[in-house]
Amino acid sequence: MAGVTMEAFGAGGAVETTSVDHVATGEPAPPRRLVVRKGRGDRIFFGGASFSGAFVLAIMVAVGVFLAIQASQALKSSGFSFLTTSVWQPDRGEFGIAAIMLGTVLIALVAVAIALPISMGTALFITEVAPKWLRSWLIALVDLMAAVPSVVYGLWGAYLLQGKIVGLSRWINAWFGWIPFLDVARADPNSPLSSESVYTASTFIAGVVVAMMVMPIQCVVMREVFSQVPLGEREGAYALGSTRWGMIRVVALPFGRGGIIGGTMLGLGRALGETIAVVMIISPRFDLNFHVLEAGSNSVSSHIALLTFESSGFGLSALMAAGLALFAVTLVVNFTASWFVARSRSGASSEA
């Protein structure tokens, strides 16, 4: 023991003397030249790692570039009208994504509008309210919710939820039908005998189902952010006599604002790309339909899923163009999301 201590002192003394020497002569110590000689193992290792990195890069770029090349044929022939046309008849040269993109965006917006309060409430409940034993269970269950296959959500939405939610649709239409987008054209809410089919297969129902898939994604990001709220600020709020909700409102929510926005947009990106659950619920239509409660809707991804086998050549190129447009939108949404998370106060270490 004593020997070790002596050694340590000796070493410290030696270092000190050399530095004093340099100070005395007034010359800065010449910087040591650092030469890294990589052995054969390291060279093989770096070669392999770089190769796999470059390979992944190549695959990913190939997907994007290939879609763009394939789509260019259709885009060239349609030009700007691709964005404004709502019908889809590529064989007659008339096709555009106006209707299907509108449907996609509306479904995603409904989904986020429903998922946002639930995910935020759940995230706050997990981090602020729940006792410890419940917390780990809740975290696991929310993660499980993200892992449930979308076809299962689709089955649930199409065969269980659809029947139950029509009453809610009718009620919303009856009371809030004066708001333009909640109106249903062919429905008469005052007649009890009116058919329910005007409410089924709507954007709203698809949105509710997609909300189930979006909610855990948002919840994970928000939980991560809320759990990083500095303890000192929390306790400061409590010490000033704040209630728990007061602390959340004044400390946690402002701190986590970037995470809330970023998580919401990440969920939006996922909602835009959802395919099979939407296919199972909506009945496709090709007009500009703003009425979310009305039967019939469409989305880009379900459109691609339904039409790929019926199309060939030019039609397929048009589908690629639609897919490319969808990809561009999700890309913008996702990068905006990570930008929000990264520049927020809490976002430096969180992963979203």
Add this chain to the structure above:
Amino acid sequence: MTSTLTKSADDGGSRSMGDAFDEAFEGEFGELRFADDPAPLTVLAGHPGPEAPPAVRRAVRKWSRNELLPLLGSLVSALSTTMLLFGRFTSMEGVIGFLAVFFLVFLLTYAVVVSLTENRPAVYDRVMTVLMASAAVVALCALFSVIVYVFIRGVKALVHTNFYVDDLSSTGPLDPLTKGGISHAIVGTLIMTLISLVITVPLGIACSVYLNETRSRLTSLVRTVVTAMTALPSILAGLFIFATWVLILGFERSGLAASIAISIMTLPIMIRSADVVLRLVPGNLREASAALGAPQWRTVWHVVLPTARSGLTTSVILGIARGVGETAPVLLTAGFTSSMNLNPNEGPMVSLPLTAYMLVRSGQPEQMARGFGTAAVLMVLVLILFSIARVLGGRPAGQLSKRQARGTVARSSRDLQRIEARRLAAASSDVTVAPIALSAGAPPYSSKESS
């Protein structure tokens, strides 16, 4: 005198440190006091005397009766009110409508009841707490209803053994459930998952190692592109493979094509989560390895990857769980068949989600039951994968479970024995080396250094 002062000051200060400390203090300083010492001159205001009862720590998190009773009362009251009013004053109908009205009435009642005894911030606090809890309840109820519903609808098919061992090749849509099964879909899913595992795991982990261990302009480019590709809608991965593999290269739609599409979809997800896991490996472990003279590839192989093993496994499993449940890319690339196909290279091959989708779409009651049964089997598969991931990945990088810790201790004691044996062998040939003695004063290397 001073001892008394110190003691009285400490009486207040050290209260939170626990009784044991107080008693120890008393024992040590009590002897210093003179027997004829007068009563303490300074009595600090507000300090309880030594005979005051010990303060009981307030339970902050526990529900008090004042909190619980209003909650239960409002629940009961809201339930009765809703049952009385529902359908008369509201135009809503159905279960969801009832629950919505009940919830609103409950919130209102609860706010009023709490405001009878509490001030406004407390009312806000209570109501918001209830809102947060109900958000979690809504999410969980939705999850349970999804899982339970699929099992209830599928149970008619699930109880028959033939459902797991037969395929649908000789079963018509109107045949009873005692005929036919989904073994072809189960096998198809397993084969596709295996192939995409073979593609994604080495590539994904190598790429995330590349992102973490090297630093160049290409690294950040790769990271950006991988991040971008996590936004790729899964249907586009299917469309890409359909257009290249099937239409341009002229292969038929097969299990292999579907596996490649799934791999393209899961690869970015896997790389991103593995990247995060590797970044969490403590830097001092890397430095320690480098300081011991290990080249970087040995550091990665023996230090970084083993440390992050549980996290990496989790990211792989969660990526695969995502890929197993994906329908859209398989729909475009795998084709559809109702018979068993063990060859991923030729002929159509189906997966569980695709079969569930196709069976349910046909609309026949028997086929619907089969479809829900297929979805239930898929759900079980995902649940198994998910549980494995939870068990393996509960802890962050570098924290060992008890068993792992025992293993590490055993390994390092074996290492010590090996080193010692080598030293002894060297000592027998070379007398100048001091024998190893852990308790002796001088460390064993001092003799070399001094010479």
